[in-house]
Amino acid sequence: MQKIVILTGAGISAESGLGTFRAEGGLWAQHKIEDVATPEGFARNPKLVVDFYNARRAQTAEADPNAGHLALAKLEAEFAGEVVLITQNVDDLHEKAGSQKVIYMHGALKGALCAACDTRWPAPMVMAPGDACPNCDRPTARPDIVWFGEMPYDMDEIFDHLAGADLFASIGTSGNVYPAAGFVAEARRCGADTVEFNLEPSLVGSQFDDIRIGPATETLPPWVDEILKS
Structure with missing residues (x-):
């Protein structure tokens, strides 16, 4: 086996306290998705x-990576082949854990984006409406987050x-958000073995060769050890 591609979702960060946005009293529960996670809502x-993502940025800054994040960083560091880590999350816990190469398909809280010229730069801890772009100086800064209706x-x-x-692993994803929900079908079509890690099978769970049920902090470390010993 030469190449492992891994997709992570909200489930891996839940045990670090970042999976509570939809829970009662959480950040997501206080707002409608169309108000805080769409271009129309921003307009x-x-x-x-901006205040919503400032709150998420502050929460993420206080969070620590868990054993699941650390296991994936270990896999990247010690696997003889290539490990590609793709995340639907916008937190930086994979990097805090030591992962060196992370593809943020939905953007990242640590980034700011100019809606006018597409320049990107590190976001301050607290952004404000009308912040100026450092490149074109227009007051068109926004969080560098992929909102509903935008292309990942x-x-x-x-x-x-x-x-x-050679192997595709999906960790902590619901399987109801595309295009990520279609990754397992694409990987299978191209000949990869597939495995899902989740608290329960996702909506596309039937497409995986193997499903491992339980918290990522408990299922990922032994799986990584299995791979490194094989």
Whole structure:
């Protein structure tokens, strides 16, 4: 086995305290998705959206990677072949754990984006509506987050990796958000073995060769050890 492609979702960060946005009292529960996670919502009320992501950025800054994140960083560091880590998450816990190469298909809280010229730069801890772009100086800064209705980042690169994968692993994803939900079918079509890690089978769980049920902190470390010893 030469290449492992891994997709992670909210489930891997839940045990670090970042999976609570939809829980009662959590950040997501206080807002409608169309108000804080769409271009239209940003156009209607940029302050609401910027404040929402400021709160998420502050929460993420206080979070620590868990054993699942650390196991994947270990796999990347010690596996003899190539490990490609793709995440639907916008936190930086994979990097905090030591992962060196992370593809953020939905953007990242640590980034800011100019809606006018597409320049990207590190976001301050607290952004404000009307922040100026450091390149064109227009007041068009926004969080560098892929909102509903926008195209995820690096899709050509991701599908190239899926085409070359010997093993595809999906961790903590629901299987109801495309295009990520279609990655397992693409990997299988290209000949990869597939495994899912989740608290329960996802909506596309039937497409995986192997499903391992349980918290990522408990299922990922032994799986990584299995691979490194094989």
